Amino acid sequence: MQPGKLEAQLKTKAAEIGFAACGIARADAAPKTAERLRQWLAEGRHGSMIWMEERAHHRERPAGLWPEVRSVISLGMSYAPATDPLALANAGEIGRISVYAQGGDYHDVIKRRLKELARWLVGAAPGADVKVFVDTAPVMEKPLAEAAGLGWQGKHTNLVSREHGSWLFLGAIYTTLELAPDAAAPSTCGSCDACQTACPTNAFPAPYRLDARRCISYLTIEHKGPIPHEFREGIGNRIYGCDDCLAVCPWNKFAASARANLAFAPRAELTAPALADLLALDDAGFREVFAGSPIKRIGRDRMVRNCLIAAGNSGSAALLGPVRALLDDPDDAVRDAAAWAIARLPAG
Known part of the structure; x- marks a missing residue:
């Protein structure tokens, strides 16, 4: 197969399945992640989320979870809202629910799509091994997504995309394939706070x-x-x-709401x-x-x-x-x- 052809086909297939963003990073592409995670945990800023401590060694880098991984395919699915999330801020008798939780459970939706894409990849590259992750595994999705060019971690530590703003659910496919990586996304927060x-x-x-x-x-x-x-x-x-x-x-x-996956409609x-x-x-x-x-x-x-x-x-x-x-x-x-x-x- 011609260099870059599999990667291009992968991204086309990801878009067909419903992912708004797809990028590739080397498994060792976020070297500062482990240091930042250890400092954050040492300062106790994770509160009572004890699982962050217990599986920190898995979370620090992809190979800590799966030694055979060579590339990480980072994927984003849009849930951009059609209305202003702050519109009900002064509606005292109404409860405000975060946009991401007003529709179907993203864990179920994204895992199905990740598995579909992973099956396609294995079919396109026989002998490849893959693992899919969405949120519940010890995976640092945001640094990996930044390394894969999907966006950058803003000052609020969430991923920000030029095309999709802050409204992306993230998932990842780890693979033993040596895929050509994308360029990391530069931060453009500037002086904005x-x-x-x-x-x-x-x-x-x-x-x-x-x-x-x-x-x-x-x-x-x-x-x-x-x-x-x-x-x-x-x-x-x-x-x-x-x-x-x-x-x-x-x-x-x-971030146009028209790009949002209908599965997440409120x-x-x-x-x-x-x-x-x-x-x-x-x-x-x-x-x-x-x-x-x-x-x-x-x-x-x-x-x-x-x-x-x-x-x-x-x-x-x-x-x-x-x-x-x-x-x-x-x-x-x-x-x-x-x-x-x-x-x-x-x-x-």
């Missing part, structure tokens, strides 16, 4: 550094138990994740859910509402805890009844959040 200044909880101690313990996405999704009081007001009406640092990035003006009931309805959910109701959504993994108790924080920030006396009903909830964090919310709400 919009993402840092937009953060309601000051989760960025410095450019390109994130303290997960202060991040609303971490607090509402990964953090178990009561949310520290110092962050509760800053959470506002966000009940699952946070898009603020992404939404304000100037590069998003180039479900109507998740675009502007009423807090009163969510506060009334029991376990069965939670599973029914969030079936097929990445939200389902946090469980009913954590979601209701988040909704109580949002209710406490709402200033709405209409939410007093639903909040009071949770003062005797079996879950400690839910009871704690209910008491906090009642202390903040007007008597009505």
